[in-house]
Amino acid sequence: MLGVDENGLGDMDRKILETVIRYGGGPVGLKTIAVSVSEEEDTVEEVYESFLIQRGYLDKTPRGRVATKLAYEHLGYQFHAEAGLQKRLF
DSSP: OOSOOTTSOOHHHHHHHHHHHHTTTOOBOHHHHHHHHTOOHHHIIIIIIHHHHHTTSEEEETTEEEEOHHHHHHHTOOOOTTTTSOOOOO
């Protein structure tokens, strides 16, 4: 009824994870995530991101946020080992 799934993720949690996955699994900046889900940066960082990191769905790196294998599996996406890694230039 409230949109919370069996693992405690709400609609906005899933929107954030799906946004990161759509960007190749990350790294994705906070501003990009906030704009994509129509939420304030502070709210994403303080409310949603901390929960997702604690539960193991999201990692925070110096370059941005990265979706974990757990996030892919929970949302039904196929995880690729290179997801979240920067592509090699040469």
